[in-house]
Structure formats: structure tokens, C-alpha cells
Amino acid sequence: MDIVHIRASVPRRAAPLMIFLGVWVIAARAADAQELPSGPISFAGGRVTVGADVSFSTSTEKDDAAKPAESGWFNYTDYEHSTMRLARMGVTADVRITDRVSFLAEMRSENGDPPRPYALFVRVRPFKQRPIDIQAGRIPPTFGAFSRRIYGDGNPLIGYPLAYQYLTSLRADAIPADADELLRMRGRGWRASYRVGAQTAAPGMPLITAFRWDTGVQARIGPERLTASVAVTNGTLSDPRTKDTNDGKQVTGRLQWRPTIGLVLGGSAARGSYLADSTLAAMSLPAGAAGRSAQRAFGVDAEYSRDHWLVRGEAVRNRWEIPTLIPSINASSVFVEGTYKIRPGLFAAARIDTLRFNRLTTPTQSRTWDAPITRFETGVGYYVQRNLLAKGTYQYNRRDGGLVRRRSLVAVQLQFWL
């Protein structure tokens, strides 16, 4: 797993706290020590803007590897944290070097881990009067819509959509030797192991991870009404990478259209090689099979809002090639979420979400290669103040496989941001 940590000289647990306190001190100072600001801190004549996002969530579910019969791992992420029991701190910065060149970054820490660069890129607008932007570095995802809703209030619930979080049993650094081995891992995405490639058990991959951004170059063209974006990156949707581990770059494209105010329609496609060269080198593959390591995905998304309603939906169709298996394996996900503001500061939200897999047939069995899962989450949110949000949700998961097949949980979350 290609996770880059910035090692600090401060103790591991103290680093995020120091970042948080640092932001707090800057914030208080910028506000002339009279009150904490409700917006990001800006200085150097507005050329530097620093924001922060802090959230704490806890739930009635606690996954514990020592108690496999009680742990569903429904909300586990590729960073091996549960989204429903998470302390997250992030600091964002926008440094405007010139009117057309900016440097943007976000450092993020989860559950006391050392801070890591979630985003780190330069944005260039080559022509002042033309809507063309180029971004390079660890860039925001081009594919889909949800993974760009990075701020806490961008997610009306606490859990994440399945396509962006749920760990399938597939890995980038290890592959099943045959279909039966893959089927044995159904519902075990939180800890999958295979005979080919890395030998240790490790989390699998989601269709699209919302917790890491890829590294590469991105271009966007077009006015706000109709924009086209394309990106070339080192990793793939499932496994974004800072350094390329194979020769195959991922190419992602997105077209976004706003036919009328309040309606946004998007279509995305991506193709890239997700398996590391080291994984492929560990196998003796027949001619032509080594090239079968692509992840392809297509997605459509829509958002409609009016009055006190906001409705969003996404559908993703994903295909992975595995050199040891002749048929490709597919996964499809659809979610729809809605938010309604009941009165000033109070809203209700709900999301229905499903993730399905195609069927594999072997001489002994015929099953979907991973366990299909359906999730429903609903809850309310209350703005204690403009930038302090409390949420409470109920989530129900149903999965056709794994030791725990049904799980209901209640979660609460507090978010603060600048």
C-alpha cells in the first residue's frame, strides 16, 4: 500500500495535536485575540489562506480483530480506520504566488497518526481570460463527485458511500492464484490474503478510495456551465500512488454539465494499471497474461438542489483484470442521498447505497466474487454555530457473506472547521 507519511521529530501522538494548536494560535492571533474566527485565516495581503477541519466521531460498533465473530468491518478504510470511529484533523492552505499560480496543500491526520499530505499540488492558469487550469502534484480526483466533498459539511452523514470506502477483497500487491482462492475471500476485504504476491494479510481496495489522492497532472477546460477534465496519474482509483509501481499510467476523464442552475450532471471514465510490477514478477504467467492488470471504471453522477432540498446520486461500474483469471471481475455501485433542511441550522439526511459483484463459476461453485452489500444510513445534523456541526446517524448494513452479515449501528460526530 502506497501510503506516504511525513515523519516528524515530535512524538507520534503529539504531532496532530501540535498542528491543531498551531492553527488555533494563528486563528486567535488573526482575530486580534477577541474571538475565534468563523472563516479561514488569511494573511500576507490575502495571498495565503489557511483553513482547518477537525472532526470526531464514535459509534456503537467497534471492530476488533480479536473478535471476528462480532466485527463486521463495514466502515473500515484502506487506512485501517473506521469512518464511524474516527478523529480527523486537517489543515489546508492556499498560497497564491501570482494571480495565475497557486500552491495548495492539505495535511491530514487520522486517529493520531502522523500527518500526511492528502493534497499537495500547484495550480496554474496559463491564460488569464480563458478558463483553462492545469494542476500538478497530489491532485484532487477527477473521477466522480463524492471524493471532492472533502470538508466535513460536504458529507451530510457520517458514513461514506460504499464505492468510496468499502474494502473489496481485491488487493494491488497480491492476487489470487485461481477463482476458488478469490471466492474464499468473499466478505473479507478488511483482511485479505493470497498466495501470489505479498504474503501477509492486508486490507483490500475500494472501487475508488476517498482517503488518498493520486499524483499526476490534471487539466480542466471550459466555463462553469460545461467543463471537461482529464488527468494522468501514477496510481488508479482504487490505489492512488505517489510513485508509480508499474509502467501503466492511469488516464481519467470527466465531463460536467450544468444545464440549469441547481442541476449538475457528470460523467467520468478511468483506465489504469493497478497491479505492481513486483506482484506480476512473482508469477510465471502465460504469454499475454501479464498485460491483464487494468482497472477500468465508468461513472455517472447527478446533483439537484432547490429550496431546502439537495439530492445527489452516483453510479459506478468498475472492472479489474487479474492475470490469473480469464474473466475480468466487475463491481457496480449506486447510491442516492438526500438532505432536507427542517429549520435554520437543523437538517435531516438519508442515503441508500448498494455494491454488487459479478459471478464467478468454478468446477465446484458459482458465486459472486465478493459479498454484495447494501447500506442505509439516515440521520440529523445541527449547526451549533456556522462552522460547528453535530450529527447523529443510524446505519444499517446487510451483506451476503462474511462472518457478520447484518449490522446496525448508531454514530455521532462533531465537526469544526475554519
Next chain:
Amino acid sequence: MKPSALCSPPSALWPSALALVALAAIVSGQTSPGAGIIRGRVDVRRVLTPVERRPSISELGTPVPHDPIDFTRSVVYLESAPAAAFADLEPQRARMDQRNATFVPHVLAITVGTTVDFPNNDHTYHNVFSLRGPKPFDLGRYAAGKSRSVRFDRPGIVRVFCEIHSHMSAFILVFSHRYFAVTGSDGRYQIGRVPPGRYTLMAWNEGSVRESRPILVPEDQGIVEADFTLR
């Protein structure tokens, strides 16, 4: 109002402070036919940094620019006013535009009972709301060319925001009397038809009263000059 209280968060203290206007008026002001004028200039020397949008980390390109906020507008008002001042308030109509992702004007001063229209003049959604103060409201999302309105029936200070654009904010000061003025672009103000008497003149800027001073409006329909320098 004590100087220490002037620096407190406006949402906490201002509604009650403005409400005190009504109470103070009953005991302090004397109505007289020889009304005067209070005028002057407010020089804002505070260095105010505009509220920027949150770093656009997740954008695929440069966000649409927005107009700068005019922080130099201040509100000058009488802390206490004659009791008669409260009787002649008629329902008014005011307007706060949403233009180039900015509330225009940034500061609006109105009397109790005024209805404020919030037209959307941008080619994008806005969602005007206020969570605290005398009138919490949420107008929802509405498109260009549309307008929604709110009637303010209680004195106090209203912080106005847009749910979609984090940098958008404005103030509405709701008074229970008519003795107030918003400064012009040159910092000048004028409060007319002020009955003779002793008052406390307040100068407010960006969320808090920055300076106050006692003034005397004479019986001879005179003009009282009062300049402020806000640091």
C-alpha cells in the same frame, strides 16, 4: 455599554445591547420641536482582512472570483432615543443583493418591522441564512432573478451568510428607533431630526461598537459634529 463588552462576540451581546435602546429611551430622551442634526465622519483605520473562501483544495481549477467586501462602512447610532421615536416607525422595505458572490451592501441598518429582500443576481445558487440573533432564517436555494424576503420584528444584530459560498457574509442591524446612519463611501454620515437632549453616540464597525461618546443636541435646531477614528 462598558468598553470591555464592546469587544465581545456580537452574536452574544449585541441583540441585548440594541434591545436596551428601547428601555433607555423611556428614561433619557426628551422630545422637542427644535430637532437637530448629528453628522460627522468615521475614519476606519482598522486593518481588516476579508473572509476568504476555504482553500479550494478539491476544485479541479481556479474558483470563480468574487467581489471584495467594503469594510469601511460603519453604523453610527444613538444608544438611547426619545420615547416618541418608537411610535412613528412605519413598515419599510430594504434590499440586500447577492452579486458576484458578495452581499451588497455588506452592512444594512433598518428599523424594526422592515422587510428585507434578498434578490439573487448571480448565475449560480445562493442560500441565505442566519442561525442566531433576533431572526434565525434559512431561505433555501433559489436561482438568478429570484428573490426571497425576511421581516425583522425584533431589534438586534443579524449575521447573514450563504450556505454555498463560505466567504459570503453581511450584517443587518435592526434598530427600534430611526436615529442611525450608515456611513457613505467617504465615511460621512448624518442623523437628522434628532430632538434636543443628551445622548450617547455609538460607532459600530464589523461586528462591534468601536467607539462611543456623549453628545448634546442643543435646543436651537443646531448641527452637532462628531467624528470617529476607529482603530
